[in-house]
Amino acid sequence: MINGLSLGSVYALMAVGYSLVYSIMNFSNFAHGGVIMVGAYIGYFAMTAANLPFWLAFVLCGVGAGLLAVLLELLVYTPLRNRNAPFLYYIISAMGASIFLENFVIATIGPTYRTYPQVFSTEPFRLGALSLSRIDLMIIAVAAVGLVALVIIIDKTKIGLGIRASSFSIKASQLMGVNVNVTIFIVFLLGGILAGFAGMLFGMKYTVYPTIGAITTKSFVAAVFGGLGSLPGAIIGSVLLGVIEVLVSGYLSSNFRDLIAFVILIGILIVKPTGLMGKTSEDKA
Template sequence: MFLQQVVNGLSVGSVYALIASGYSLIYSLLGFSNWAHGDIAMVGAYIALIAQTSGHVPFWLAVVLAIAGAGCVSMLSDMVAYRRIRNNHSPKMFLMIAAMGLSITLQNLIMVTVGPRFRTYGDVIPVRSIRLGGISLGVLDLLTMGIIVVALVALGLLIGRTKFGLGVRAASSNMVTASVLGVDVNLYIRLVFLLAGVFAGMAGVLLGLKYNIYPTMGSIALKAFIACVVGGLGSVPGAILGGVTIGVMEALVGGFISSGLRDAFTFALLIAILLVRPSGLLGKNIVDKA
């Protein structure tokens, strides 16, 4: 029973981690909470739905379109909503407010065009489970975890080992210095939004497969935000650790205490972390000695 709940928690937590990693990337670069990030995931879920139901394309293609579409919407959101605010040296708070506005806009756009009803993709992934030493593993859960592990490892390599990653790290360390050293920071910001959007789109489709598709499904990003704070805002490994921690904790609380108290425990963890270790579990706290 315990192990079963841990496995369930890992499955949900991996989705949190996927959303949180993109969230964290944007935070590390621009220093603001992108409240519209969850809605990008929602848009991704709807793109797949529309492609599947109206476009009649095979589901794998619908997923590809969803991921690409979410990436583009994310990149466009920067160009439409954030870039001007960034470039006129406004306080970070303005960016956060713009993000809230964008979040409401995207939700209403979907409500007006597609409708507020709960939708599903139907039976695209078989609802079967594999038994493994007393634990039953859903095919969808296994697939979800597998895809997310691959995606996050790829992200780690991209950020840690490539020139693109070096540029992102330089820009998130100090944008002005990165620019005078030759990093085209505007291009890198756009690429990071694209990358975060791609991850959000992936998460949106996985959430839609597991639960439902509805205009406010992006509110799951609140959990991703908590995951980021728990793990350390701006740290991608921290976001992943935070996401998995929260997922497992929710599953355990839901399984052994009460599913009604799940969110209470999550918020209690957030408050505890803020009190005891405000920089988060893996928070960046690199001081300049000189």
């Protein structure tokens, strides 16, 4: 169960990035996996090559991944936006960027799996009869803090108001004086920072490798599951998916894990095509 919550938390940190970008720009940013992977490597090298303490490496990886996400937006999506490109082009460019990042890392750093130095003792944390893994607790704590901070930014600040307004109508928010380019940068920055954290935590729990970004397929599923464009939806969808996966692996067989996850996704989409908490389609018109 805790294992499921921790997996779900990692998915949630990634899924909100998909959801934020989708809510404003109406496309799924498949380059997000690349950002997560680079985040995991930044954390890894900060701790091994540069021998930095965990917390510093952690901050560095958030900052690095956030900047990478903004850089992608600047180099890849801004030119498309300036030309009013159709949304299909964004998705194709996103996939291209993702393939580029993966192969760039394979070519420069190499395809081998790398293990983070041990930060948390593998000795489980005992709470009464429960024994909890320390890394799982850490993941859940980071995700909770990160996601709560994100929700506060979106719900309570002026920037957040601008983001929510832009997600409804870019034109109308421009007429209110919102600088849409800046708003989009901020969205990529926020999504990128959380993606970096997710990548590092995932790398610490398992290992780091160039195609680690592929796990974002799962977080994307979770975002769709909860309703693309809805932050609470992405979070709830992720946690549910994580718990379901672990329960299925535990009680049935891990071979059924993805099968059942996707069957549930398809089931939900048949019943409610916009996901659990998605916007209704007329909202987005």
